[in-house]
Amino acid sequence: MSKALVIAEKPSVAQDIVRALTPIDGKFDKHDEYFESEHYVVSSAVGHLVEIKAPDEFDVKRGKWSFANLPVIPPHFDLNPIDKSKGRLNALVKLIKRKDVTSLINACDAGREGELIFRLIVQYAADSTATTRAKGLGKDVSRLWLQSMTPAAIRDGFAQLRTDEQMLPLASAARCRSEADWLVGINGTRAMTAFNSRDGGFFLTTVGRVQTPTLSIVVEREEKIRKHVFRDYWEIRGTFGAQAGSYDGKWFNPDFKKAKGAAEGSLEAEQKADRVWSAAEAQAIADAVRGQSGTVTEESKPSTQASQLLYDLTTLQREANSRFGFSAKTTLGLAQALYEKHKVLTYPRTDSRALPEDYLSVVQQTMGMIADEDLPGPLKDLAQHARKALNDGYIKPTKRVFDNAKVSDHFAIIPTLQAPRSLTEAEAKLYDMVVKRFIAVFYPSAEFMVTTRITQIPAGGATHHFQTNGKVLVKPGWMAVYGKEAAEEGDDAHLVAVQPGESVGNEDVSVTALKTKPPARYTEATLLSAMEGAGKLIDDEELKAAMQEKGLGTPATRAQVIEGLLTEKYMLREGRELIPTAKAFQLTTLLRGLGVEDLTKPELTGNWEHQLSEMEKGRLSREAFMDEIAAMTQRIVQKAKEYDRDTIPGDYATLSTPCPNCGGVVKENYRRFTCVGKGAATGADGEAPAGCGFSMTKIPAGRSFELHEVEQLLRTHKLGPLEGFRSKAGWPFTAELKMVQDAESNNWKMEFDFGEDAKKEEESGEAIDFSAQTTLGACPKCNSSVFEHGTNYICEKSVGPKPSCDFKTGKVILQQPITPEQLAKLLENGKTDLLDGFVSNKTRRKFKAFLSWDAKAGKVGFEFEPRAPKAAGKTAGRFASKGAAQGAEEADAALAEGTAATGAVRKTAARKAAKKATPKAAAKKAA
Template sequence: MSKALVIAEKPSVAQDIVRALTASSGKFEKFAEHFESDDYVVTSAVGHLVEIKAPEAYDVKRGKWSFANLPVLPPHFDLEPIDKSKGRLSAVVKLIKRKDVTRLINACDAGREGELIFRLIEQYALGAKAGSKPVQRLWLQSMTPQAIRDGFDKLRSDAEMQGLAQAARSRSEADWLVGINGTRAMTAFNSRDGGFFLTTVGRVQTPTLSIVVEREEKIRKHVSRPYWEVRADFGAAAGLYEGKWFDPKFRKDDDAERRADRLWNAADAEAIAAAVRGQHGRVREEAKPSNQASPLLYDLTTLQREANSRFGFSAKTTLSIAQALYEKHKVLTYPRTDARALPEDYLPVAKQTLGMIADEDLPGPLRELAQHARKALNDGYVKPSKRIFDNSKISDHFAIIPTLQAPRALTEIEAKLYDMVVKRFIAVFYPSAEFMVTTRITEVPAGNALPADLARAVGGTLSFQTNGKVLVNPGWLAVYGKEAQDEDANLVPVQPDERVSAEELRIAALKTRPPARYNEATLLSAMEGAGKLIDDEELKAAMQEKGLGTPATRAQVIEGLILEKYMYRDGRDLVPTAKAFQLMTLLRGLAVEDLTKPELTGQWEHQLAQMEKGKLSRDEFMAGIADMAQRIVRKAKEYDRDTIPGDYATLTSPCPNCGGTVKENYRRFACVGPSSAGPSSIPRGDGAALGSGPAGGSGSVEPEGQGCGFSITKIPAGRSFELHEADAFLRDHRIGPLEGFRSKAGWPFTAELKLVRDEEIHNWKLEFDFGEDEKKAQEDGEPVDFSGAQSLGVCPKCAGHVYEHGTNYVCEHAVGAHQTCDFKTGAIILQQPVTHEQVQKLLATGKTDLLDGFVSNKTRRKFKAFLSYDKKEGKVVFEFEPRAARVPAKKAAKAGKADAT
């Protein structure tokens, strides 16, 4: 008996399909990896199960990347299993190959990515025979049982889906080609003089980084300007109120820092204050009603943005919490969505969900929401509305809402995120909040008190503005506990044309401020709205709903930029590094700036949309991508100038050789000779200067000035010097230990750097210090003096004291001329700094806290582990979090530790 194999994207969707089909196709039997009835076999992927890999002939290893192996334009794309999903892939492939399975139904998510997941699985399973089993498409935008049954009644043919399938493959292969060729070309360019400087680029990550760098450039360029504000307390019959002076004749111009309430010299501010002080004025005001609708339901990006603003959660953390609430607790719908609406047939489900919230005894603060859910149901707030229920605003998935499953045993952070979603879900059905917004203008005649030129500029009457906002009806704000008036809504009443007196004047001396740095919330917004940065209307329209990346990948993009040292977190701010500026300088200098702009995504989205409609062939699109990859490689390969143009900085520290000025160029920090004013710091301006260079020490200086010949690379062993580090290095002749260096083979390491006088060249050069000085001191019999150093605890091997020494924490008896102990552990292990506090805990208890910044040398992936002291081995090892392992206890214990020294 022939059967249809239904492949869903996620196990939860497969279960929904089984429940919906049971009534029409009979009972399903549950197996380990699938469900089966007389007519159907239902299984699922877990997202992507396979990924693109280059054919072996094109797979050039990291340490051998060079222009000789570029461009990479394989004639076909092989596939390989994703490691963590091999078991699931094997199960799905076996089902596809079953003889009684005569047709396939693609039930992956309704969109480009869902189409790609299915097509790659089919290709991997059937190879050259792909297409030998007929394919149909289940297209669902709602997951109610009736919607699923309706979908099976209206299965789409494979021919109907060819445009989407080709667009899905093309986007995936294009990303691969641009990423591989761009990354290897930039890495080859930056490593051509020796060493290995990994320089990654990508269609999404590089424009995202460009957004952050451009903001930092504006911050660095900004020159603060002083300005003054004048405020007055006015006495009315009902009491005092404050007003701020403004110029009613003000008109905006190209100077973005000009405002109607800003004065640009202290004398004008003093004159206005003097003219008003003790005078009487007249009041006029206008009150208008204002409505504020509730925010729309959450999509993932909005949830990540608000969780970052409220709780400081990173985008990655928010996604992992939401995923746990979806997969583990089953209390949220699928979180990786870009939709903020629900399907039009979800009105009954919404009522059921509100009923659950109203009737269930939810834990903690959630219990207080029951009354609001009950009110929404009893007062008829839940009704058809295009603002909430709209199929046209849904692509792959609908908005994030609570499920009918009541939460149990949530952690504190899980409860915080669930509370956000529940409140938003209830609030969206409530009526708008109603305010009365009042604008009050107090006018004081200036008379002859103002200087003539100021009087001509601002007029003979001085105006002060006061704004008030009174909450009349809380509406949806009641769900958030904002039923009372805000404190700043209190505004003492005045009568029409009432005379008031200026009781007190205050002058505030302020300075303009640069724009704020991006944090994860604002960067997510910028990525989502990247289409607004595009001038071309056609490309802007193509990116209208897409932005840079997808809700599911934006967190990964941000984390990837941090992992590759393009930016770092400073509190909640995201700060670009020297490596980020270097990449922007390089791409500008090589004239491949399209890699830095969202227009590239806009252009692709436009072309892919054309392909989906059958108006553009896949071959034509991929030929354009191949041309782009070749152009990127050619631009990097053929660039023959000595330096890359840029706005470079001057260091504050003098040349250690002659005391002259040290300036950066693309590759190095070099002495440019004496300065009449002496060495000084010159702001970099746009900051686009920190460039790449070979690993190593001193060398030839690019033409910059008549210096003494001193220079050091800006990128020793693939790690960019930050400006403050370079200054400190020249000043102190030593810095570190620093992490992030890479060997010639591409492996990361940690080391100190030192400036050493080389008498043969009569100059200074940069060297790595791996503790050779310590070894020499031991060979020469010199003791190590720890007097005055802080003991971090007792050595677990010999009960001596443990101190920080160079790049390690060592026992006092493990260094010096007469060693009696060998206890030592790194101050930085696999790029994870180990603080004094953690070493103290390790020595006191045998184990540190769980540390989450380790980076595997083999896979480059971050991982979490404890550091623990293994008495049997006599050294510090990794200890991993316990898992629900099925292996015997002895094997699990053995597998739970790894050398970390």
């Protein structure tokens, strides 16, 4: 008997389909990778199982980072299995090729990516043997298009399967998006890396359609912050006495009008009604109203505020970052665990904030679970609110919540019917957020009484106005779910009553001097918002409309994009702020200078989305779109090939530290820091004057200098240890830098310091003078003093003619710099803080650990965080234990010697590392 193979995108969807089909097709037998009934075989992918790649003959293995082998524009793409999913892929291919399977039903998510996942799996199956490659699979293909996962909706979907021909435009758009990202990411990354590596070394410079515009958003904000002109202004506040008591008010100009079209950061843009731009004027106003009486006008009106909509992934990530400091990656991981492992949340990788219109009964059942289940901890308090929602009839089929038009591939994130058990603290926090939002969205709006009071004081021939705002919560509505039964908000929620016509007197007045502030740096929360709303940055209305729903990236990939920028050192986290590095500014300068600035703008995505939308509607051919992408790729590579790397224009810095050779001015250009001579920074003709010849690279071993770092290096002649260097083969290492003076020419030059001089000094048997240093603490072996020396921290008794101690530990261990502050903590408390930059030499994975003093072994060792309890997640526990074992195995000798396992702190290690590795995945990640 012939059967249809149903391929879902996720195992949970396959199970939903089986449950829906059982009443009409009978019992399904469960096998390891699939379910089978009389007419159906149901299985699933786990997201993407294969990825595209260039055919081997078009993608060179050696020299691929060279302009000689660019651009790479293959006539077609081959497929490569994703390693971690090979087992699932092979199982699906086996099912696809079964003789009794005569038709295939694509039940992947209803959208472009779902279409691509299915098409690539089927293509891989067809390409896997010579027979099917020549003849094709010869099996009918149809599409199950679901926006709701209720059993009835699934059965309706099977009754209205779409034909393969109907889906071909969407399939073409899906393939084009994937292939275009590959072409721009691979060629752009290799071209910019080749450009930046012309002077030797390997300066990996990744670019991508989503990554680079996202970085540009952060860089442009930082540029505004750096260029901000701080301006002084003054605010005036008064306290006024009425019969019922006192209240405060802020002076404002009632005739003020905001200037239209004012440039951001200009004085006109920073004008506000309550700002005074002269200290004398502000003081004059204060003196005029002091002790004077005036009249009051007041307007009170009711106001309502509805609950926010249900969560999509980006909103959940944004709010979790603001409330708990969770990174976008952490939030996604927690939500995924709540969905996959605990099964208490619906699918989290969604961009929808609405539910299907047939989900009313599911919502009622879910609300009943919250009302009736004995939920743990703080969640128990939500039961009463869930019961109230059910008993008072709050759950209604409103378009604000139930709207098929607002449901894309997936619906909003809500709790499931499964009650939570054994959640970690972080998981419980996220689940609590989702449950509260789920309950609150059905509650009535909160009701406020908003009062605006204007106090007018006639004085000195003018009338001065002071404004007081009050906002009192009258009915909490949905805010009761959040514990705000009688909350009050506003400048002065407790406004004392003022009778009509009552005269009030000024009791006090103060003038506060303030300064204008630059724009705030991005946090992950605000950057996620900027990525989601990137269409607002586009002027072209057609492209803006195309990006209105998409933004930069997808909810599932935005966290990955941000983490990628952090991994590649384009950004740093400082607290919750994201700060672009010198490498980020260098890339931005390069792309602007090469004339390929469109790579930095969201218009690129907007243009693609518009054309892909046209393709989905059958108005644009796949060939026309890909021809345009190929031409764009060729232009990017050609621009990079032709441009003189010394003449990239940019906003370059002048260093405050003088030239070490001649004391002249050191200026920055695209590639180097160069002495331009004493006196003026520019010559008579506007060109940089000739200096003494001193020059040093801005990117030693592929790592960009921050300005404060190069200033310190020139000032103190040493710097580090620093991480982020790369060998010619792309192998990362950590090292120190030093400035050395040539014995013959007396000119200064920069070199890596691998501690050879200090080692010779230690081995010489001569006494070492530590008198100029401050001790870091007492040696744990002999109680003498510990100091910095070369690339190590050593006991003062471990060197000299008669060493009596052997304590020594490295300043860099497995690529993790150990700062003097951390070493001091180890000496004083027995261990450092938890350090998260250790990198396994074998697996190249990062891991976290404390460094601690092992008194029994008489050496510094690793101490790992306690393994997560079983209920908190097997994956986390396995990773922690694996990292611990790996770290302990690799680091024992390193810690004992004090200098090994640093990646390349020794020249020999650097040479070995250069032979071992190449940056295989860099360009693919950028795409």
